[in-house]
Amino acid sequence: MTRAKQASGKQGTLIIIGGHEDHDGDKIILKEVASRIRNGKLVLATVASHEPEGYLEKYQASFAELGIGEVTELYVEDRVEASDAGKLQALDEVEAVFFSGGDQLRITSQIGGTPIFDRVKAIYEAGGTIAGTSAGASMMSDTMLVKGTSGASFRIGDVRMAPGLGLLSNVIIDQHFAERGRIGRLIGAVSQNPRELGIGIDEDTAIVVEGEQFRVIGSGAVYLVDAYGATHSDVAEADSRTTLSIHDLTLHVLSTGDKFDLVTRRPHRP
Amino acid sequence: MTRAKQASGKQGTLIIIGGHEDHDGDKIILKEVASRIRNGKLVLATVASHEPEGYLEKYQASFAELGIGEVTELYVEDRVEASDAGKLQALDEVEAVFFSGGDQLRITSQIGGTPIFDRVKAIYEAGGTIAGTSAGASMMSDTMLVKGTSGASFRIGDVRMAPGLGLLSNVIIDQHFAERGRIGRLIGAVSQNPRELGIGIDEDTAIVVEGEQFRVIGSGAVYLVDAYGATHSDVAEADSRTTLSIHDLTLHVLSTGDKFDLVTRRPHRP
Numbered sequence: 024m025t026r027a028k029q030a031s032g033k034q035g036t037l038i039i040i041g042g043h044e045d046h047d048g049d050k051i052i053l054k055e056v057a058s059r060i061r062n063g064k065l066v067l068a069t070v071a072s073h074e075p076e077g078y079l080e081k082y083q084a085s086f087a088e089l090g091i092g093e094v095t096e097l098y099v100e101d102r103v104e105a106s107d108a109g110k111l112q113a114l115d116e117v118e119a120v121f122f123s124g125g126d127q128l129r130i131t132s133q134i135g136g137t138p139i140f141d142r143v144k145a146i147y148e149a150g151g152t153i154a155g156t157s158a159g160a161s162m163m164s165d166t167m168l169v170k171g172t173s174g175a176s177f178r179i180g181d182v183r184m185a186p187g188l189g190l191l192s193n194v195i196i197d198q199h200f201a202e203r204g205r206i207g208r209l210i211g212a213v214s215q216n217p218r219e220l221g222i223g224i225d226e227d228t229a230i231v232v233e234g235e236q237f238r239v240i241g242s243g244a245v246y247l248v249d250a251y252g253a254t255h256s257d258v259a260e261a262d263s264r265t266t267l268s269i270h271d272l273t274l275h276v277l278s279t280g281d282k283f284d285l286v287t288r289r290p291h292r293p
Numbered sequence: 294m295t296r297a298k299q300a301s302g303k304q305g306t307l308i309i310i311g312g313h314e315d316h317d318g319d320k321i322i323l324k325e326v327a328s329r330i331r332n333g334k335l336v337l338a339t340v341a342s343h344e345p346e347g348y349l350e351k352y353q354a355s356f357a358e359l360g361i362g363e364v365t366e367l368y369v370e371d372r373v374e375a376s377d378a379g380k381l382q383a384l385d386e387v388e389a390v391f392f393s394g395g396d397q398l399r400i401t402s403q404i405g406g407t408p409i410f411d412r413v414k415a416i417y418e419a420g421g422t423i424a425g426t427s428a429g430a431s432m433m434s435d436t437m438l439v440k441g442t443s444g445a446s447f448r449i450g451d452v453r454m455a456p457g458l459g460l461l462s463n464v465i466i467d468q469h470f471a472e473r474g475r476i477g478r479l480i481g482a483v484s485q486n487p488r489e490l491g492i493g494i495d496e497d498t499a500i501v502v503e504g505e506q507f508r509v510i511g512s513g514a515v516y517l518v519d520a521y522g523a524t525h526s527d528v529a530e531a532d533s534r535t536t537l538s539i540h541d542l543t544l545h546v547l548s549t550g551d552k553f554d555l556v557t558r559r560p561h562r563p
Contacts, residue, residue: 176471176495176514176546201446204474207514210546225446225536244446244477244536248544255562257548266495266514266548270560274518274544276446276480278527278536290540292525 035151037190037232041198041224041243042124042157046085052229052241057089059152060119068097068143070133071125071158078123097139105137114142119152122159128169130162131188140188153190160198160224165189168197168212174204177211180263184212191232194285197223200246213250214258214269220288221248230283238282247275249288305421307460307502311468311494311513312394312427316355322499322511327359329422330389338367338413340403341395341428348393367409375407384412389422392429398439398455400432410458423460430468430494435459438467438482444474447481450533454482461502464555467493470516483520484528484539490558491518500553508552517545519558 036059044052056065067082069075075098083094097113097120099105114120120143122130134140147153153163161167167187172178184195197209200223213221224230225243239245250256255270275290277283283290306329314322326335337352339345349366356364367383367390369375384390390413392400404410417423423433431437437457442448454465467479470493483491494500495513509515520526525540545560547553553560 174472174474176548201474201477202444204444204471204476206474206476207471207546242536244538255560257562266512267546268514268548268551268562270545270547270562272544272546274542275540276477276537276542277540278446278538281538290525292527292538292540 034234035147035149035153037163038152038154038229039160039163039196039224039232040154040156040229041160041200041226043199043226044156044229044241045227046081050085050089052227053085054089055229055231055240056119056121056152056154057086057091060091062116062118063091064093064117064119065091066097066113066117066120067094068120068122070097070099071123071127071130073125073129075123082121082123099133099139102133102137105134105139111138111142114139114146117146117151119154120146122155122162124157124159127158127161127167127187128185130158131167131185135186135188144190147190157198160196162187163190164194164196165192166195166219168195168208171208171211173208176207177267178263179258179265179267182208182211193219194222195219197221199226201225201244206246206248209246209248210250210269210272211267213248214253214256214267217250217253220285222246223248235286236282236284239277239279241279245277247277247283247290249273251288304504305417305419305423307433308422308424308499309430309433309466309494309502310424310426310499311430311470311496313469313496314426314499314511315497316351320355320359322497323355324359325499325501325510326389326391326422326424327356327361330361332386332388333361334363334387335361336367336383336387336390337364338390338392339395340367340369341393341397341400343395343399345393352391352393369403369409372403372407375404375409381408381412384409384416387416387421389424390416392425392432394427394429397428397431397437400428401437401455401458405456405458414460417460427468430466432457433460434464434466435462436465436489438465438478441478441481443478446477447537448533449528449535449537452478452481463489465489465491467491469496471495471514476516476518479516479518480520480539480542481537483518484523484526484537487520487523490555492516493518505556506552506554509547509549511549515547517547517553517560519543521558
């Protein structure tokens with residue numbers, strides 16, 4: 024099983040969260056983000072949201088309890104603003120950016136290819152931390168899941184995908200995973216090209232990606248759907264009303280502490 | 294991969310339905326049941342339901358359109374009735390019994406071990422057809438799933454099982470599968486003993502079991518969860534608040550026309 028190497032160069036950490044991370048209890052996921060911030064500064068990118076009111080206050084309160092005193096918001100109304108020098112200043116001397124939830128297409132359509140995205144990527148490549156929850160998780164990959172039916176098996180063609188921000192290659196990420204019954208649509212998405220590994224992340228659960236490995240934190244599970252060895256799939260044959268048939272998927276269910284190697288596609292329990 | 298043989302002897306057909314089979318359109322699943330009835334008689338066993346009112350009329354109307362003129366109801370209030378000679382008469386000269394939905398524990402607690410169940414089994418072993426939908430599907434196995442969280446990953450201990458009627462061995466059946474997000478609980482159930490193959494059946498979808506094979510009919514998918522080759526599972530180690538970790542499950546997603554061999558545990562597409 025081969026897999027293209029991640030883009031080379033120095034890299035930081037991706038913290039990819041399935042949505043609804045805990046803000047009231049142990050805050051394990053937010054604590055993981057906070058632990059990587061040395062200068063007390065975090066940028067909360069709320070671009071996924073049409074109406075981000077309330078997000079800033081919520082994250083400010085939670086991160087303040089974790090010793091991060093300066094949480095500032097990055098929001099853009101449109102692509103023009105995403106090139107604005109004033110907006111870019113918000114990212115000066117920043118080591119960590121947290122993308123909140125909403126609509127992943129808003130993130131990519133507003134900041135894809137803009138100076139703001141270049142700056143976010145530069146922070147990551149300089150060893151910084153990029154975190155994202157829900158829509159902010161989905162947009163991490165090269166090709167991202169935009170829409171698909173939850174709580175149903177996959178009907179061929181019943182998924183909508185779009186170019187993501189490409190911080191993590193060769194994966195397709197889905198979130199709110201068990202909670203919304205999304206195994207069908209993730210299987211459907213990866214069946215289209217089994218080079219892509221499906222990663223389904225439950226709420227209050229995250230993967231912490233460093234180099235070619237990730238580990239799982241939080242209270243739920245992470246599902247790895249690997250169609251590489253599939254012996255049969257009719258995704259390219261059947262018509263769009265047909266329910267997908269696919270044989271010999273490998274499935275791993277990981278929980279807190281589990282690690283996974285993105286190159287060998289193997290889990291291990293330390 | 295070895296698997297105990299099904300109980301030997303002449304056997305009929307099991308039609309195991311994930312719930313909400315179509316009554317208004319092509320009625321593919323009900324048609325499959327009707328096609329196996331030569332004498333025009335079907336017994337509708339509504340024992341899973343606390344209040345089976347309306348079931349009989351609904352099934353009578355649908356089966357009448359499929360040429361089955363005589364659909365009679367079998368309902369028992371308690372175990373005493375399940376030995377009643379009058380009730381038993383309802384099963385005379387019957388080749389097909391259809392178990393409607395409700396609570397699988399009501400089926401097993403009311404008729405398990407009683408003369409009524411012996412008669413049902415005798416019909417099956419004489420080559421007849423036993424169909425069951427929803428609760429009527431779950432009760433087919435030796436050990437059945439009674440309760441477990443839908444729309445969530447499996448927390449160890451978070452599933453309740455009970456002895457089923459044992460018409461099909463070495464499987465655990467779950468229903469309303471994609472619709473209610475039940476992959477987590479089925480994985481949890483089979484992780485306890487990977488000898489059992491997990492079969493998750495969507496609504497308006499069924500498996501037609503004959504001998505050691507089944508084929509899939511209906512509009513949705515059937516998920517086969519095979520934990521036989523699992524390389525890691527903490528089901529026996531972790532405490533009951535922990536989310537299950539299990540590596541290297543094999544998963545097949547079958548749709549209409551797919552077949553599956555219960556002995557070799559292999560799918561094939563004719």
